[in-house]
Amino acid sequence: MSxxxxxxxxxxxGENPVISDLNLNIKSGVTTCLMGPSGCGKTTLLxxxxxxxxxxxxxxxxxxxxxxxxxxxxRLSEDFSVISNIRFVVGKTxxxxxxxxxxxxxxxxxxxxKPVRELSGGMKRRVAxxxxxxxxxxxxxxxxxxxxxxxxxxxxVMEVIKNHTKGKTVIYVTHDSTEADVMGARVICLEKT
Amino acid sequence: MNxxxxxxxxxxLIFIAIWEVLSIIxxxxxxxASPYQVAKRLVRLPFESGFxxxxxxxxxxxxxxxLLAFVLGTVLAVxxxxxxxxxxxxxxxxxxxxxxPVASFIILSLIWFSYERLTIFIAFLIAFPAIYSNVLQGxxxxxxxxxxxxSLYHVPFGRKMKYVYLPSVKPFLLSSCNVAVGMAWKxxxxxxxxxxxKGSIGEKLYEAKIYFQNADLLAWTIVIIGLSVISEKLFVSxxxxxxxxxxxx
Numbered sequence: 220m221s222x223x224x225x226x227x228x229x230x231x232x233g234e235n236p237v238i239s240d241l242n243l244n245i246k247s248g249v250t251t252c253l254m255g256p257s258g259c260g261k262t263t264l265l266x267x268x269x270x271x272x273x274x275x276x277x278x279x280x281x282x283x284x285x286x287x288x289x290x291x292x293x294r295l296s297e298d299f300s301v302i303s304n305i306r307f308v309v310g311k312t313x314x315x316x317x318x319x320x321x322x323x324x325x326x327x328x329x330x331x332x333k334p335v336r337e338l339s340g341g342m343k344r345r346v347a348x349x350x351x352x353x354x355x356x357x358x359x360x361x362x363x364x365x366x367x368x369x370x371x372x373x374x375x376v377m378e379v380i381k382n383h384t385k386g387k388t389v390i391y392v393t394h395d396s397t398e399a400d401v402m403g404a405r406v407i408c409l410e411k412t
Numbered sequence: 413m414n415x416x417x418x419x420x421x422x423x424x425l426i427f428i429a430i431w432e433v434l435s436i437i438x439x440x441x442x443x444x445a446s447p448y449q450v451a452k453r454l455v456r457l458p459f460e461s462g463f464x465x466x467x468x469x470x471x472x473x474x475x476x477x478x479l480l481a482f483v484l485g486t487v488l489a490v491x492x493x494x495x496x497x498x499x500x501x502x503x504x505x506x507x508x509x510x511x512x513p514v515a516s517f518i519i520l521s522l523i524w525f526s527y528e529r530l531t532i533f534i535a536f537l538i539a540f541p542a543i544y545s546n547v548l549q550g551x552x553x554x555x556x557x558x559x560x561x562x563s564l565y566h567v568p569f570g571r572k573m574k575y576v577y578l579p580s581v582k583p584f585l586l587s588s589c590n591v592a593v594g595m596a597w598k599x600x601x602x603x604x605x606x607x608x609x610k611g612s613i614g615e616k617l618y619e620a621k622i623y624f625q626n627a628d629l630l631a632w633t634i635v636i637i638g639l640s641v642i643s644e645k646l647f648v649s650x651x652x653x654x655x656x657x658x659x660x661x
Contacts, residue, residue: 271560288564294557296575298582298659307575308565334659354565 222247223268223358223388228277230263237263241277243407250389252399255409261392262291264409265360268390283358283388291362293347297336301327301346304335305353313353324379325349326372340367345376352383359389365398377401442624453631470531470613471639474600477535478593478647484536485543486585490573492544493551502544510541518603527609534603535596542595546588550581574658582655586648593644601636 223245230238237260245251245268253261266272268279269286295304305318322331325345330338335346348364364380365373381402391404399406428447435446445453457463492499517537521530558576561567567575604614613632620629 269564271564286564288561290557290561292557294555294561296555296558296579298579299575300660303575303659307567307571308561310568310571 222281223283223390224280225264225268226278226280228264228267228279229275230260230267230272231275238267238274245388245390246405247282247388248386250384250391250402250404252402252404252406253390253392253409254394254396254399254406256411257394259409259411261409262362265362265390265392268358269360281358283356285354285356286358286360287351287354287356288360289348289351289362289364291366293343295335295343295346295350298334300332300334301338302331304346305350308350308354312355318353321349321353322346325376341369341372344368345372348376348380352380357388359384359387361389361391363392363394365393365395373398374401442626445627445630449627450630450634453627454634457631457635466611466613466616467635467639469611470601470604470636471643473528473531473612474535474596475643475647477532477537477600478539478596478643480532481536481539481543481592481596482589485540486547489544489547489551490577492548493577494569499548506541506544509537514538514599514602515606518599518606521603522607527607530603530607530609531600531612531614535600538599539592539596542592543585543588546584547581550584551577553584554580578655578658586651589648589651590644593647594640597636597640597643 223243225241225243225245228238228241228243229236237258241260241264253264255261263272265288267274268281269288296307299307301322302315302318305313305322309318319328319331322328325348327342327345327349330342335343338346344364344367348361351359351361361380365376368376377398378401389402389404391399391402393399396406431444431447435444438444441449488498488502492502514534514537518530518534521533525533554577559572562572562576601612601614601617603609604612605618606614608615608618613636616632617629620626620632
């Protein structure tokens with residue numbers, strides 16, 4: 220279990236402050252939804268928590284050693300097949316059968332061996348989510364994971380994510396309050412600094 | 413037949429027509445043989461004793477030099493992209509090799525090496541900077557977002573090479589090989605001519621020059637072009653096949 224405590228956290232890009240003196244507790248074992256207007260620093264906050272950026276001041280206390288992340292962009296290796304993109308992250312720690320079953324849950328069973336460049340935008344998004352779920356993690360970060368999916372798929376994918384993340388620490392960024400409801404998440408609203 | 417083939421064929425026909433006209437104007441076979449005379453010589457050449465040996469001699473050495481450049485250039489570029497010290501240490505050498513005229517290297521090599529190694533060394537020297545610089549550029553152009561994913565999941569270097577760097581290096585590597593094989597042939601044969609390397613195509617060109625056998629000179633030149641194109645296409649096809657195999661595993 221990994222609680223995340225943010226104390227007096229500040230981050231700016233040049234003269235532009237993105238996060239100012241933020242204090243926040245993210246509970247372990249539950250899903251926390253971060254909501255707020257565009258430009259309020261949600262993605263920056265996720266990147267700070269993931270250790271991809273350093274804060275200007277303040278501290279982040281986290282027990283999470285292994286972090287899995289669905290970025291706003293798909294970030295897939297386009298020349299490689301769907302299953303290879305999962306292997307990129309998990310190596311040989313997960314057997315092919317389990318990967319195939321996971322991909323089938325995302326309705327990607329027919330395209331497992333296809334190169335990612337041949338997939339639709341919605342399929343690529345689901346591969347990116349499946350890749351994050353296939354990894355071993357203490358903390359799962361989802362930055363607008365359902366962006367670009369149609370309503371029917373959104374419902375289905377949310378159910379799959381929910382099933383796979385029961386009892387796990389998840390931070391979920393969305394603009395859609397219904398996603399937070401379906402995920403049964405604790406909601407934190409951020410405001411622009 | 414597609415337009416590309418038609419235009420290329422027209423271009424070749426125009427070249428042959430100009431050549432024929434020039435050879436008629438010059439009127440001396442030893443100065444400029446006609447396309448017909450060269451074609452006749454070219455048809456006979458493969459049946460002459462020593463043709464296969466001569467071709468294999470030059471092909472083997474030039475291609476071995478290129479292969480050395482391919483392996484060393486790729487390995488050093490990968491290392492240079494990881495350790496900047498290696499890139500900075502190699503920078504002066506690569507730039508000197510790029511700018512110094514190939515004739516200077518050939519003459520220096522004639523002092524340093526045996527005739528047999530001359531072709532290998534010169535082919536290596538000419539192909540190396542092209543492959544090294546291109547592979548390094550490809551490594552530097554790797555998708556930074558994918559590299560961030562790799563660092564987040566602590567992906568080992570071998571796997572990063574396959575999934576992040578290979579897609580980025582692939583176009584650079586293929587285009588550099590396309591160019592470098594041809595360059596290795598040009599420089600390799602030049603070295604053979606200057607060094608009068610026994611048993612080589614370069615020696616045949618030299619003999620054709622001193623005995624005023626213009627048809628021989630041009631026929632051997634066509635053989636060089638043929639061998640260069642075949643070795644380039646073969647190597648690049650094999651490389652593409654190898655990369656596809658890696659992508660599918």
